[in-house]
Amino acid sequence: MSIVLICGPVRSGKSRLAEGLAAASGLPVIYLATGPKPDPETDPEWAERVQQHRQRRPSSWQTWETGRDLGAELQKLPQP
Numbered sequence: 001m002s003i004v005l006i007c008g009p010v011r012s013g014k015s016r017l018a019e020g021l022a023a024a025s026g027l028p029v030i031y032l033a034t035g036p037k038p039d040p041e042t043d044p045e046w047a048e049r050v051q052q053h054r055q056r057r058p059s060s061w062q063t064w065e066t067g068r069d070l071g072a073e074l075q076k077l078p079q080p
Contacts, residue, residue, distance in 0.1 A: 001077075002027075003077070004018070004021060006018050018031070019057065022061065029060075029062065030064065031063045031064070032064050032074075034066055035050070037065075038051070064076075
């Protein structure tokens with residue numbers, strides 16, 4: 001199992017890069033999406049961006065969306 005961490009500033013292409021790498025791997029994917037939960041009432045732009053990200057991901061990928069501690073989420077990954 002490989003874990004790839006992609007970091008960078010907001011709107012720098014992190015998600016597209018991650019999605020491209022995951023799709024090209026041919027392996028099962030657990031996609032850990034971090035960020036605050038979207039609220040269309042208070043931040044419609046963010047809610048729209050999150051929706052676009054969700055729609056791009058294949059349904060065959062496991063997607064974990066979290067705004068919580070990244071380390072805790074990584075501990076939940078299946079062990080090889």
